[in-house]
Amino acid sequence: MSSEESEEIKALKKENRRLREANEILRQASIFFAAELCATRRCVDRGVVRDHLRWAVAAA
Structure with missing residues (x-):
């Protein structure tokens, strides 16, 4: 194996990591x-969440 190939393998292993x-x-x-979303759905009415999301999108 050439030094060029060794360097390429080393770089690929680093990128893989x-x-x-x-x-x-x-x-x-x-x-x-996902856990946050589940907690939100359990605690808050979906309509309130939907309104909040609309507000957040409008503010962005």
Whole structure:
């Protein structure tokens, strides 16, 4: 294996590790926000949530 190939493999492994870490962060965030959404739906009438979302979108 040439040094060029070794460097490419090293770079690919580094990128793979970075992407796995990013995927884990996204997975954890989706779990968190799904739990928040479920809690919101249990505690608040859907109409109130819908009105809040409309307000948030209009403010953005």
